[in-house]
Amino acid sequence: MHRGQQGREKRDPDVVEEIELKTGFASLAARGIRISDIVTVIATGLTAFGVGVLLSHAADAKDEGRAVRAAMSEHSKAIRAQTRVICIVLQPKHLQREEMENPNSFCRRMADLP
DSSP: OOTTOTTOOOOOTTEEEEEEEEOSSOEEEEEEEEHHHHHHHHHHHHHHHHHHHHHHHHHHHHHHHHHHHHHHHHHHHHHHHHHHHHHHHHSOHHHHHHHHHOTTOHHHHHHTOO
């Protein structure tokens, strides 16, 4: 060994002697850890959090989609009933009773069109 290097050990420039991270939610303290390890841990944590948020959003969106479909179905039924009533009211008086009682009436077929 050269003079002046005795007693010195090689140090990895990426190793941090001590690190302490504090946030409003948690704190992290470590000794002798590499910066790349810290970045990996933080990135993994953020990725896991993002995946959790996305999965939660997907479940909420699925529930909202079901609710919207149910509401549209009810709305469609109401519009069909309203169309049938309007059609019957617009028929001449002598045909109105027949339109209401006949299961294959013109107004019923008009209301059931897709």
